[in-house]
Amino acid sequence: MAASPPPNAPPKSILKKTNPPPDVPSALELTGLTRAQAAQLLTLSKKELKPPIPIETFELLSASFPSSTPPSPDDVSLLLSHLPEFSPSEYLDLIDERNCLNHCGYALCSKPRRNFPGKVKIRPSGVAKTADLNKWCSDDCALKGMYIHVQLEHPSYEWVGDKGEMKVKIRLREGKDKEKEKGSADELEKAVAGLSLDGANDDSDKKGDDAYQKKQQAGRLAVERNGMNVDRVEVRIGEKEITQLPTAPTFSNAQGGESDAHLMVEGYKIGSKGKKAKNTEGESEDDDDDDFIPSIRVESLNYGKS
Amino acid sequence: MADDFGSTSIHDKEVSRLWRAWRTIHEMVADRGYELAEEEIKMPLEAFRTKFTAGDGSPNRSMMSFSARPSAAMNKKFTPPPTASNPDPAPECGPIWVEFCPEKSSIGISVMKKFVEHCSANAYKAGILVTAVALSAQARKVMTVTSQYTLIECFLEEDLLVNITHHDLVPTHILLSREEKAALLKRYRLKETQLPRILQKDPIARYLGLKRGQVVKIVRTSETAGRYASYRLCV
Numbered sequence: 001m002a003a004s005p006p007p008n009a010p011p012k013s014i015l016k017k018t019n020p021p022p023d024v025p026s027a028l029e030l031t032g033l034t035r036a037q038a039a040q041l042l043t044l045s046k047k048e049l050k051p052p053i054p055i056e057t058f059e060l061l062s063a064s065f066p067s068s069t070p071p072s073p074d075d076v077s078l079l080l081s082h083l084p085e086f087s088p089s090e091y092l093d094l095i096d097e098r099n100c101l102n103h104c105g106y107a108l109c110s111k112p113r114r115n116f117p118g119k120v121k122i123r124p125s126g127v128a129k130t131a132d133l134n135k136w137c138s139d140d141c142a143l144k145g146m147y148i149h150v151q152l153e154h155p156s157y158e159w160v161g162d163k164g165e166m167k168v169k170i171r172l173r174e175g176k177d178k179e180k181e182k183g184s185a186d187e188l189e190k191a192v193a194g195l196s197l198d199g200a201n202d203d204s205d206k207k208g209d210d211a212y213q214k215k216q217q218a219g220r221l222a223v224e225r226n227g228m229n230v231d232r233v234e235v236r237i238g239e240k241e242i243t244q245l246p247t248a249p250t251f252s253n254a255q256g257g258e259s260d261a262h263l264m265v266e267g268y269k270i271g272s273k274g275k276k277a278k279n280t281e282g283e284s285e286d287d288d289d290d291d292f293i294p295s296i297r298v299e300s301l302n303y304g305k306s
Numbered sequence: 307m308a309d310d311f312g313s314t315s316i317h318d319k320e321v322s323r324l325w326r327a328w329r330t331i332h333e334m335v336a337d338r339g340y341e342l343a344e345e346e347i348k349m350p351l352e353a354f355r356t357k358f359t360a361g362d363g364s365p366n367r368s369m370m371s372f373s374a375r376p377s378a379a380m381n382k383k384f385t386p387p388p389t390a391s392n393p394d395p396a397p398e399c400g401p402i403w404v405e406f407c408p409e410k411s412s413i414g415i416s417v418m419k420k421f422v423e424h425c426s427a428n429a430y431k432a433g434i435l436v437t438a439v440a441l442s443a444q445a446r447k448v449m450t451v452t453s454q455y456t457l458i459e460c461f462l463e464e465d466l467l468v469n470i471t472h473h474d475l476v477p478t479h480i481l482l483s484r485e486e487k488a489a490l491l492k493r494y495r496l497k498e499t500q501l502p503r504i505l506q507k508d509p510i511a512r513y514l515g516l517k518r519g520q521v522v523k524i525v526r527t528s529e530t531a532g533r534y535a536s537y538r539l540c541v
Contacts, residue, residue, distance in 0.1 A: 055451070058444050059415055089443075096442045100414025 053090050057082055061107055062097040071108040076172070079107050084168040088152045095135055095145060104137035106145040108172070111137040147173040159224050317363040324365050324406075325354045327466040331404060331436060334513055337471065339380030340402055346372075367406040373430065375401050383483040400431025406463075407437040418445040425456045432457045432515070436466065459515060470509055477526040479510050482537075487521045490537060504538040516540040 033041070061082060066075045086094070095105035104113050114137060116130040136142040148170060155168040263269050332347040349357075360366050376384070376399045384399040403425050409417055418441065425433035433456055441449070441460060449458045470476055482490065491498065498519070504511055506518060516522065520540045528534040 052447075055415060055444060055448060062414070063416065093443045096412070097414050097444050100412045100442055100445075101416065102411070 050085070050087065053082075053086060058094060058097050061094055062101055062103065064110075065098075065103075066108050066110045069110050071110075076108065080170055080172075083148065083152070083170045086152055088149060091149055091152050099135055104141050105135040106137075106141040107148075108144075109137055109141045111141075113137055144173045317359070317365070321355055321359060321363070321365050322351060323463065323467060324358075324367070324370075325349075325351050326468070327436060327463045328354065328370060328406075330466040330469045331434065331461070333469050333471075334466075335374050335402060335404065335434075337513070338402075338515055339377050339383065339399075340374035341377045342374055367408040371403070371405040373401055373403045383481070386484060398431075400429070402432040402434065403428065403430040404434045404436065407435055410438060412439055413437055413441045413445050415442070415444050415448055418448045422448065422456065422458060425458065430456060433459070435460045436463055437461070438463050457515070457517075459512070461512075465509075471513060476510065477524050479514060480523045480525065481514055481516065482521045482523055490521065498539055501537055501539040503541045506540055511540055 061079065065079075066072075068075075083091075094107065098105050098107065099113060102112050103109075104111050114134050116133055118130055120127050121130050121133060133142075136145060151170050152168060157166040158169045159165070160167045260269060329347065329349070332342055336342045336347055358366050358370055376397070380399055381397040385397040386395045388395055405421060405424075407413060407417065407421075418435075421433065421435050435458070437460060440462065446460075449460060471479070490496075501521065504516070504522060506512075506516060511522075514522065518540055522538050522540065524536045524538060526534045526536070
């Protein structure tokens with residue numbers, strides 16, 4: 001007899017049971033990377049495989065670029081906004097491109113480049129190729145131009161904005177003008193003087209303002225160092241207490257080891273045939289010497305015998 | 307008087323070099339299958355000098371540019387086989403424009419852009435720029451970026467002083483059409499990649515203007531067989 005279903009049970013479906021479709025794995029899951037790793041990889045690829053500078057940028061910075069002499073602040077900021085993207089070789093390309101149009105290689109100089117004849121030129125500083133000299137309008141511009149190249153070759157990065165992007169830091173070289181240099185040196189001195197230790201400026205007038213600025217600067221510094229805001233870890237420095245007088249280390253003789261352990265090669269001592277005789281002699285000699293010397297004395301005796 | 311003589315001899319040297327480059331580029335264009343008159347290719351130096359030099363004997367490069375149309379045979383070679391959707395395909399080749407760059411110092415983006423614009427504005431399918439000095443790196447980039455619609459090539463004058471295909475040790479290279487290539491691959495049951503290769507920057511490949519994927523037949527003389535043919539795929 002077939003068992004009848006209990007009267008209260010819900011009606012049973014006669015349709016085939018279908019499994020829910022398996023979740024389609026996302027691309028992220030397929031690679032087996034965590035989200036953080038993927039993000040890191042993305043930024044890395046962006047940094048490593050920098051897209052080439054578009055030709056339009058080269059045209060912009062080469063053809064009649066500094067629209068006025070001296071260059072307007074707009075020109076300077078335009079150049080500084082483009083330069084961090086350049087690779088060192090692309091920067092050299094830019095110099096080439098400017099030279100093709102007979103401009104000075106330094107991007108903020110609107111003068112035509114020099115035109116020394118011949119292959120080499122003898123100058124007070126030495127012999128130089130004219131091809132290199134003719135890239136610039138003056139030595140000053142050459143210094144300024146190559147100053148940027150060095151910064152691109154050995155980049156120091158700075159964090160830009162709040163997005164946490166790293167950008168090559170580019171500074172322009174000041175001109176030959178002595179006064180200007182002196183002025184900048186003075187400024188630097190002032191800046192250094194202003195960097196007093198915490199608490200030294202407590203009695204300043206603009207205390208609240210200063211404190212606020214300092215806090216902000218500290219925050220920015222923390223971001224620059226860590227890449228993000230991190231809670232500080234408390235560090236406690238403790239003194240190690242010393243209870244007894246320090247003693248100088250001695251040779252292993254005192255600790256019961258063999259005095260000539262340093263002569264052993266894989267447990268075998270060279271010329272160990274007359275070992276016993278030597279040892280007794282060595283010990284007899286040891287007695288009237290300092291603790292440090294015996295092993296050395298034994299050694300010398302051994303050599304004498306063998 | 308001596309100075310005068312010196313200056314003309316300098317121009318003489320330049321003119322004769324330019325004449326040789328002119329001759330080679332004409333031979334190259336003719337070898338690629340374009341139509342050129344025989345007297346234009348084999349122009350003697352004297353005629354060249356009277357035609358293309360200024361009063362002081364200096365060459366006038368801007369006058370030396372020329373264009374050529376593909377011959378019927380070339381059109382046939384470069385026409386893809388008809389398909390159901392495209393029963394009457396147009397040939398992939400078109401007129402060519404050759405220009406001698408008068409720039410003497412260095413060639414930058416602007417010069418190159420002007421040349422490319424001229425080629426595309428006049429619907430040239432190919433353009434050859436013959437320069438006296440090397441291109442800048444970025445100008446070279448302009449050349450490759452725009453090569454989608456117009457095939458731009460650049461040659462140095464000094465590379466064209468002799469026609470390399472006339473050298474005794476250079477075998478004959480013949481460009482195969484699409485059908486010939488397909489027949490070759492079928493005959494030997496090969497895949498493209500199983501053919502020997504020739505680089506696109508190879509001097510002969512540059513001379514023939516080979517594109518990636520094209521196959522050249524190389525015919526060498528052989529002591530035992532008389533002639534020996536091999537095939538290379540351009541990569």
